[in-house]
Amino acid sequence: MTVALVCVIPAHAGIQNDGNATMQAGGRYAVYIMASRRNGTLYVGVTNNIPVRAHQHRTGSGGEFTRKYGVTRLVWYEFHSDVNEAILREKRIKKWERKWKLELIENFNPEWADLYDVLNS
Numbered sequence: 001m002t003v004a005l006v007c008v009i010p011a012h013a014g015i016q017n018d019g020n021a022t023m024q025a026g027g028r029y030a031v032y033i034m035a036s037r038r039n040g041t042l043y044v045g046v047t048n049n050i051p052v053r054a055h056q057h058r059t060g061s062g063g064e065f066t067r068k069y070g071v072t073r074l075v076w077y078e079f080h081s082d083v084n085e086a087i088l089r090e091k092r093i094k095k096w097e098r099k100w101k102l103e104l105i106e107n108f109n110p111e112w113a114d115l116y117d118v119l120n121s
Contacts, residue, residue, distance in 0.1 A: 029086035031093065032077040033105060034066060038112040041069040042101055046090040050077060051119045058116060073114040076105045 030050035034043040034057050043066050047053040054074045056062035065071070080086035093101065109115065 029080045029083050030077050031080065031086050031089045033075055033093075033101065034062075034071045035073045035075045035105070035112065036070045037073070039102065041071050042098075043069075043071045044090055044094050044101070046086050048083070050074075051116075054116045054119065073112070074116045074119070075112050075114070076108045077115065 029046060029048050030053075031044070031046050032050055032054070034045070034054070035041065043057070045053065053062065057066045057074075058072045060067045062071075078089075080089065093104070096104075105112065
């Protein structure tokens with residue numbers, strides 16, 4: 001018997017794409033999620049320079065939380081052209097249930113690969 005897992009994310013949680021978010025680097029501001037490992041500790045942030053910010057997390061200079069919990073893998077990101085939209089999206093994602101964040105990552109990056117190298121290729 002196969003059981004399907006259904007995760008419902010309310011519209012007010014901020015999952016809808018309003019047309020301003022893009023996965024291409026055309027946007028200037030990035031909302032991103034770093035992880036310690038698959039299903040590990042998560043960190044949600046926003047930046048105007050994701051390659052630099054991800055490098056800071058990877059090297060331990062990104063902040064006390066990420067250094068303490070070994071949160072060094074970039075596992076999800078999206079770009080926004082407006083800083084206020086990016087900040088709003090970050091705040092909404094931070095309030096999400098953990099399972100919603102995990103689903104967001106799984107849909108974007110099923111292998112939980114470190115996407116840092118993708119940014120620099």
